[in-house]
Each structure stands twice: as structure tokens, then as C-alpha cells.
Amino acid sequence: MGVAFFSGLSLISILALMAAAGVRYGLILAIGIGFGLTLEGLRFGFAGPWRAMILRREPAGLIAQLGAIALVALFAFPWLAGDHPELIGAHASIGWAMVGGAFVFGAAMQLVLGCGSGTLVNAGSGNPVSVVALPFFIIGAFAGSYHLLWWTGLGALPLIVFEGNSGLVITLAALGAIAAFVWWLAPPSARRIPRRLVIAALLLATLALANLVVSGQPWGVVYGLGLWGAKLATALGADLTQSAYWANAVHQERLQQSLLTDVTSLSDLGIILGAFLVALWRSDLKSGLPRLPAKAWVTTILAGFLLGYASRLALGCNVGAFFSGISTGSLHGWAWFIAAFAGSFLGIRLRKPLGLEG
Amino acid sequence: MTRLNQRAVPAFATLLVLFALVIFDLGNCTALNPYAAPAALAFGSGEASNAAFCALVPPAK
Numbered sequence: 001m002g003v004a005f006f007s008g009l010s011l012i013s014i015l016a017l018m019a020a021a022g023v024r025y026g027l028i029l030a031i032g033i034g035f036g037l038t039l040e041g042l043r044f045g046f047a048g049p050w051r052a053m054i055l056r057r058e059p060a061g062l063i064a065q066l067g068a069i070a071l072v073a074l075f076a077f078p079w080l081a082g083d084h085p086e087l088i089g090a091h092a093s094i095g096w097a098m099v100g101g102a103f104v105f106g107a108a109m110q111l112v113l114g115c116g117s118g119t120l121v122n123a124g125s126g127n128p129v130s131v132v133a134l135p136f137f138i139i140g141a142f143a144g145s146y147h148l149l150w151w152t153g154l155g156a157l158p159l160i161v162f163e164g165n166s167g168l169v170i171t172l173a174a175l176g177a178i179a180a181f182v183w184w185l186a187p188p189s190a191r192r193i194p195r196r197l198v199i200a201a202l203l204l205a206t207l208a209l210a211n212l213v214v215s216g217q218p219w220g221v222v223y224g225l226g227l228w229g230a231k232l233a234t235a236l237g238a239d240l241t242q243s244a245y246w247a248n249a250v251h252q253e254r255l256q257q258s259l260l261t262d263v264t265s266l267s268d269l270g271i272i273l274g275a276f277l278v279a280l281w282r283s284d285l286k287s288g289l290p291r292l293p294a295k296a297w298v299t300t301i302l303a304g305f306l307l308g309y310a311s312r313l314a315l316g317c318n319v320g321a322f323f324s325g326i327s328t329g330s331l332h333g334w335a336w337f338i339a340a341f342a343g344s345f346l347g348i349r350l351r352k353p354l355g356l357e358g
Numbered sequence: 359m360t361r362l363n364q365r366a367v368p369a370f371a372t373l374l375v376l377f378a379l380v381i382f383d384l385g386n387c388t389a390l391n392p393y394a395a396p397a398a399l400a401f402g403s404g405e406a407s408n409a410a411f412c413a414l415v416p417p418a419k
Contacts, residue, residue, distance in 0.1 A: 019392060020390045020392060021390040021391075021392060021395060022392050022394075022395020022396060022398075023395065023398035024395060024396050024397065024398050024399070024400070025395070027398065027399075079401070084401065084402070085404065085406060086400045086401065086402070086403050086404055086405050086406060086407060087400065087401065087407070088407045088409065088411065088414075090411065090412070090413040091413060091414075092413040092414070092415065123368075123369075123372045124369065124372065124373075125365065125369060126364075126365030126366060126367070126368045126369030126372075127365065127368070128365070128368045131368035131369075131371065131372055134372070148415060149415070149416070149418045152415055152418075153418060212401070213399055213400065213401040214398070214399055214400060214401075215400055215407075216400030216401070216403075216405070216406075216407035217400075217407050217409075217411045218411070220411050220412045220413075221412070222412050223410055223411055223412045227410075228379060231379075231383055231386075232379075235382070235386065244416070244418055245415075245416060248416035250408060250409050250410055250416065251410065251416070253408070254408075254410045256387060256388050257387055257388055258383060258384055258387045258388070258390055259379070259380055259383045259387075260380065260383075260384070260390065261390070262410060263408075263410065263411075264410070264411070264412070269376060269380070272372065272373070272376065273373075276369055276372075276373060279365070279369060284365060285364060285365045285366035285369050286364050286365070286366065287364065287365045288363055288364060288365075289363050289364065289365065289367075289368075311412070312412075315412060315413045315415065316412040316413050317412070320411070320412030320413055321412065321413065324413075325413065330413065332413070
């Protein structure tokens with residue numbers, strides 16, 4: 001079974017979903033596949049570039065991320081400021097649990113070298129570490145959302161959102177300042193941005209904007225994973241009305257409706273499928289599996305759980321909080337960036353002692 | 359290297375498990391109904407988002 005077969009199957013899935021559930025859902029699946037094709041095809045990630053910046057002061061990947069965020073912000077800010085009640089931003093308050101969750105997420109994503117989107121991409125392309133981490137990511141995201149209101153009750157600032165032209169100028173200036181700073185930190189030999197990253201940033205920004213236009217909400221990952229866990233828990237007999245989070249009408253409705261009508265679930269499924277298609281096309285699936293010690297697999301399981309749990313406390317992962325939070329003006333996106341980057345230092349240091357590096 | 363020691367195994371396993379999850383879910387949720395579908399594009403539709411998103415926290419009871 002080759003690329004043509006699975007590409008055709010993907011196209012049929014999109015069209016069948018449009019016919020069975022509605023055009024919007026087919027479009028969201030198509031956008032998700034686009035994310036997967038872009039992230040895997042152009043090797044655009046989040047955890048890897050942060051690692052490259054921390055260890056080798058190579059800023060290209062981080063600057064590409066900031067560029068993609070800036071491009072989305074250019075359009076998202078005016079849309080959100082206009083008369084469009086159907087659009088929402090990734091807006092959340094900065095709180096103790098939010099900052100702590102982002103720190104833990106940053107550490108965990110360096111352990112498994114996969115963030116929210118990265119774990120999905122890597123699982124789709126057959127990376128065994130991510131394939132093992134993903135089910136525990138799902139369990140963690142469900143558990144984190146189950147307890148979320150207890151954690152947010154520990155304390156948070158009022159919601160702070162940059163809005164309108166002034167908010168856009170502040171956001172673009174801050175993104176530009178960080179890009180200039182990491183460029184300045186880099187050795188001269190690393191001061192270049194490969195064309196593939198420029199193309200990937202343009203494509204990611206376009207897809208993120210398409211996701212906002214089609215679904216009315218920014219690109220996200222972890223809500224869908226938590227929902228998958230909640231549905232499985234319900235199937236096993238759990239009573240989710242005991243959770244203030246899952247008892248909420250919005251989430252009860254999501255539990256009763258199909259995953260195929262949930263925005264983040266569809267884009268998550270699309271990312272995995274898109275990454276799979278690229279791996280198949282490149283013949284990457286014929287690569288051998290790594291030999292890792294037992295403690296590396298135990299670490300992977302724990303890190304997978306922490307990725308899920310911490311990302312719910314952090315009110316998003318690298319996608320929902322960092323990428324979408326900053327690009328729609330939420331200050332919590334910036335707090336997430338700082339805390340997760342700090343956590344990444346810890347995660348990088350822990351990789352070798354935990355058997356994930358030779 | 360045998361075929362069982364290739365990345366194809368975990369990749370296909372992931373797809374199969376997710377396919378099974380979707381099928382299982384379809385059998386245990388409200389049936390899909392294209393006639394109740396929202397507008398193709400949220401932008402400009404005036405329909406409120408369902409707010410099922412990572413950043414949004416429902417009010418505590």
C-alpha cells in the first residue's frame with residue numbers, strides 16, 4: 001500500500017466527513033492534514049529548535065516560530081477586534097498552576113523531544129518514543145482537565161489581553177525584539193535561516209489562519225487529547241459529572257457528540273495522518289527502531305503523562321498557549337513561553353541521566 | 359533488520375488504534391447529522407464558537 005493509496009484514502013475521508021457531518025468538519029480535517037504535511041515534510045518543530053538554541057545557540061527554528069506567530073497576529077488581531085462574535089482568541093489568565101504547568105511541559109517535551117504537535121507528528125511518522133508517549137499524553141490531558149478547576153483556584157491574575165492596533169504593535173515589537181536578541185546571541189556561522197523554515201513558517205501561519213476562519217477558534221492540540229481520554233473513561237464507566245470541568249455544559253456536549261465534530265480532535269487526527277503520509281512518501285517508515293534502556297521507556301511514559309497533565313494546567317501547549325496565545329494577544333502565551341523555555345533547560349539536562357541520550 | 363523492527367510498525371499501529379477509537383466513538387455518540395451542521399466557515403457566520411478549546415476554563419461551581 002503506497003502513498004497514492006493513503007493520499008486517496010485521506011481525500012475520501014475529507015469528502016465523506018463533509019457529506020456525513022458538514023463541510024466545516026471536512027475542511028478542519030484537511031487543515032489538520034496540512035499541518036501534519038508541513039510540520040513533518042519541512043521538519044518544522046518546537047522542541048528541537050528550542051534545544052538547538054539552548055545547546056548550540058542556533059536561532060533559526062525559534063525565529064521561524066516567532067515569524068509564523070507574527071504573521072498570524074497580523075490578521076488575527078484586526079479580526080478579533082472587529083465585529084466577529086464567532087471568533088475567539090486563545091485567551092487565558094496567568095496563574096500559579098498555569099506557569100508551573102508550562103515549566104513542567106517544557107521539561108517533559110525535551111525529554112521525549114516532542115511537544116503537543118510534535119508528539120502527534122512523531123507518532124504519525126512511526127517514532128516509537130512518541131508512539132509510547134501518546135497514550136499517556138492522552139491520559140494526562142484527561143486527568144489534568146479533570147482537576148483543572150482545583151488548580152486554577154490556587155490563584156490567577158485577571159485576564160490580560162493585548163487588543164487592537166496598539167496590542168498588535170506591542171506583540172510584533174516583542175516578537176521582533178526576541179528574534180533580534182537570539183540572532184545576536186548566535187555565533188556568526190549560525191546566523192542563517194534555511195529556506196525550508198521560511199516556507200514552513202508561511203504555510204503554518206496560513207493554516208493557522210485558515211483554522212481560525214473555518215472553526216472560529218485558534219489552532220489547538222491538547223483539548224482534543226483530553227476529550228479522547230474523557231470518552232474512553234466514560235466508556236469504562238467513569239462518572240465525569242463529578243468533575244467541575246467535565247460537568248460543564250460545553251464539555252458535556254462534546255462528550256455526547258462525535259470526535260468527528262470536535263475541532264481540536266479533527267486537527268489532531270489530521271496532523272497524525274499528514275505526518276504519516278510524508279513518512280510513507282520519504283520511505284522513513286523503513287528506518288529501524290532505536291534500542292533504548294528500560295529506564296528510557298519508563299521516562300517516556302512519565303513524560304508523556306506529564307505532557308498531557310501539565311499542558312492542561314498551563315491552559316495549552318506550545319500550540320494552544322504559545323503559538324495561538326501570543327498570536328491572538330493573550331499575555332498568558334508570553335508567560336507560557338518564558339516558563340516552558342526555563343523548563344526546557346531542565347529537560348535537556350535530564351535526558352542523559354534518564355537514558356534518552358547515549 | 360526485519361520488518362517488525364521498522365518504524366512502519368508503530369506508525370500503522372497508531373493509525374489503527376485511532377481508527378478504532380473513531381469507530382468506537384461513532385457507535386457511542388449522537389449520530390452525525392449534516393443537516394444540523396454549522397456554516398462551512400465560522401468567519402462571518404455570526405454563529406458563536408462552542409468554546410471547546412485548551413485555553414478556556416469554565417467557571418467554578
